[in-house]
Amino acid sequence: MAILKAAPITDPIILLEFLKGSAFAVILFPMGYRVFRWGLDRARRDGTLGWF
Numbered sequence: 644m645a646i647l648k649a650a651p652i653t654d655p656i657i658l659l660e661f662l663k664g665s666a667f668a669v670i671l672f673p674m675g676y677r678v679f680r681w682g683l684d685r686a687r688r689d690g691t692l693g694w695f
Contacts, residue, residue, distance in 0.1 A: 650657050686692040 652658065652661070683692075
């Protein structure tokens with residue numbers, strides 16, 4: 644919607660949405676990485692990595 648209205652990045656509504664998305668990414672990216680590494684390490688340890 645912001646593109647259709649040509650809203651600037653300094654618009655408070657756009658800035659708030661950008662900050663919410665950034666906070667979401669900052670929190671979930673490390674968590675997702677750790678879960679992925681845990682699953683990969685477990686598959687290596689169990690020897691099931693080549694079953695796919």
